[in-house]
Amino acid sequence: xxxxxxxxxxxxxxxxxxxxxxxxxxxxxxxxxxxxxxxxxxxxxxxxxxxxxxxxxxxxxxxxxxxxxxxxxxxxxxxxxxxxxxxxxxxxxxxxxxxxxxxxxxxxxxxxxxxxxxxxxxxxxxxxxxxxxxxxxxxxxxxxxxxxxxxxxxxxxxxxxxxxxxxxxxxxxxxxxxxxxxxxxx
Ligand code: GAR
Numbered sequence: 001x002x003x004x005x006x007x008x009x010x011x012x013x014x015x016x017x018x019x020x021x022x023x024x025x026x027x028x029x030x031x032x033x034x035x036x037x038x039x040x041x042x043x044x045x046x047x048x049x050x051x052x053x054x055x056x057x058x059x060x061x062x063x064x065x066x067x068x069x070x071x072x073x074x075x076x077x078x079x080x081x082x083x084x085x086x087x088x089x090x091x092x093x094x095x096x097x098x099x100x101x102x103x104x105x106x107x108x109x110x111x112x113x114x115x116x117x118x119x120x121x122x123x124x125x126x127x128x129x130x131x132x133x134x135x136x137x138x139x140x141x142x143x144x145x146x147x148x149x150x151x152x153x154x155x156x157x158x159x160x161x162x163x164x165x166x167x168x169x170x171x172x173x174x175x176x177x178x179x180x181x182x183x184x185x186x
Contacts, residue, residue: 009037
């Protein structure tokens with residue numbers, strides 16, 4: 001049995017999608033959701049789905065307290081599903097090549113500090129891109145720079161709003177993120 005801990009800061013639609021995908025899978029357990037944002041929609045999802053929820057702050061992340069919680073719970077993989085803080089060195093070193101992030105653009109384009117969620121889609125439209133996509137990658141100590149595992153793209157039309165772009169990206173994220181995780185861990 002592989003234990004997956006999911007980190008999320010926002011709505012948590014990817015977290016729920018991943019949970020649903022592995023329901024009934026005897027090899028994969030979504031063991032907990034970790035969240036840094038008391039306003040996040042993922043909190044209600046974790047409660048509804050009965051997934052253990054751990055709230056933490058910046059101090060706990062930086063001090064290694066979060067790593068301790070992950071290790072005490074026999075975590076095998078860490079999945080960042082809309083998690084917006086930088087992962088500290090202590091966590092990268094504790095889980096080498098076992099932390100995976102999803103980013104809503106075709107990295108290395110539109111990545112880095114401050115490039116998340118709607119900021120990415122607004123930049124894609126402002127830049128008149130003709131395509132965008134999703135990137136799933138390993139996590140290192142720098143925002144959005146770890147080795148790329150998977151990318152998928154979609155066309156951006158001249159008439160698309162940032163919201164249109166976001167919707168196209170979310171469809172791909174929900175389709176591919178659980179499958180890529182499955183391939184990685186099995
Ligand atoms: C996703 O689109 C994910 O790619 C993005 O946050 C969204 C979370 O949606 N992540 C980043 O921007 C990371 N830099 P969700 O909460 O509905 O899963």
